[in-house]
Amino acid sequence: MVTIISTMETQVSNGPSGTSLPNGPVISTNGSTDDSKTNLIVNYLPQNMTQEEFKSLFGSIGEIESCKLVRDKITGQSLGYGFVNYVDPNDADKAINTLNGLKLQTKTIKVSYARPSSASIRDANLYVSGLPKTMSQKDMEQLFSQYGRIITSRILVDQVTAGISRGVGFIRFDKRNEAEEAIKGLNGQKPLGAAEPITVKFANNPSQKTGQALLTQLYQTAARRYTGPLHHQTQRFSMIPSLGKGPDPNSSSKPILDNLLNASYGVKRFSPITIDSMTSLAGVNLTGPTGAGWCIFVYNLSPEADESVLWQLFGPFGAVTNVKVIRDFTTNKCKGFGFVTMTNYDEAAMAIASLNGYRLGDRVLQVSFKTSKQHKA
DNA sequence: TACGATT
Numbered sequence: 219m220v221t222i223i224s225t226m227e228t229q230v231s232n233g234p235s236g237t238s239l240p241n242g243p244v245i246s247t248n249g250s251t252d253d254s255k256t257n258l259i260v261n262y263l264p265q266n267m268t269q270e271e272f273k274s275l276f277g278s279i280g281e282i283e284s285c286k287l288v289r290d291k292i293t294g295q296s297l298g299y300g301f302v303n304y305v306d307p308n309d310a311d312k313a314i315n316t317l318n319g320l321k322l323q324t325k326t327i328k329v330s331y332a333r334p335s336s337a338s339i340r341d342a343n344l345y346v347s348g349l350p351k352t353m354s355q356k357d358m359e360q361l362f363s364q365y366g367r368i369i370t371s372r373i374l375v376d377q378v379t380a381g382i383s384r385g386v387g388f389i390r391f392d393k394r395n396e397a398e399e400a401i402k403g404l405n406g407q408k409p410l411g412a413a414e415p416i417t418v419k420f421a422n423n424p425s426q427k428t429g430q431a432l433l434t435q436l437y438q439t440a441a442r443r444y445t446g447p448l449h450h451q452t453q454r455f456s457m458i459p460s461l462g463k464g465p466d467p468n469s470s471s472k473p474i475l476d477n478l479l480n481a482s483y484g485v486k487r488f489s490p491i492t493i494d495s496m497t498s499l500a501g502v503n504l505t506g507p508t509g510a511g512w513c514i515f516v517y518n519l520s521p522e523a524d525e526s527v528l529w530q531l532f533g534p535f536g537a538v539t540n541v542k543v544i545r546d547f548t549t550n551k552c553k554g555f556g557f558v559t560m561t562n563y564d565e566a567a568m569a570i571a572s573l574n575g576y577r578l579g580d581r582v583l584q585v586s587f588k589t590s591k592q593h594k595a
Numbered sequence: 596t597a598c599g600a601t602t
Contacts, residue, residue: 298602345600372602374602384600386599386601387602557600588599589598
């Protein structure tokens, strides 16, 4: 059993990102040790790396004064980064030269000097949405750099289409006040040439992710591995006469589509809870077909709805590559709608025809292809 | 909360 080494503390609140320090002496006003040349932050560690492995890897470079793999206070999950403080600054330098960029499983680790712990660098991370799909990370940095020094930035990409921007990203500034100014200056503004304004706000702390959300992440990762094999489901629905008419509204009101599931003739459908072998997520590869697929909008989900509901609803109709329940970030309750991506048009159309108007509990679902974002009149 | 997205 792994011991939880640390919880959220001052230095940890820097978040999973660090940066190099300029050379030169650091003036200490409180007499504390200057560790600016010995203390490193290590980012993008594999999820399953232990404190012991972490120490072993960095201890191979030289004598360590202290090191810490950062874990979530509640769940004990690794947050994917840690700190290493060497006795000798030369070893810190050597660790950067030797281990930065090292590939461990699916990750490429980043090793750099840690910034000194300070209140002013806390909560300096921004979440940006509504970015034009054509905007690169460089473009985004250029847009934000007028407000301060950028420590890290990232644009999220669609894993299925391998590299297409999802229009959302992150910017971490060196200082919180810089981040605040960027919000004031850029939130609701249209980047040059963009059709829509962007949203800029403080990012949520990933460590605040609920257990439910963590499980969802695991489900989705695992589910993608099944995307290819599930593809052959296409054929079998032509043999189910009742599907086109939708479920019988007079049948029992047992939860979640008993009718449709029974109609599946025992063909194994994907269900998150049946997934085993999630113990080792090492070496997960995205195999199988890629492509955008058909995005379906599902409205009138209950506040308690989760991703497994969508998998169960849509899985019987064919290849589902992605599901998403949209939640309020404060309450974590479903906002009443979600999205499902299906690979094949025919299957998506059949799912829509069957599930639109379907009664789920005491709600009637509205299901359609996703439309483009609404504009103000 | 009627068309998102949280490294």
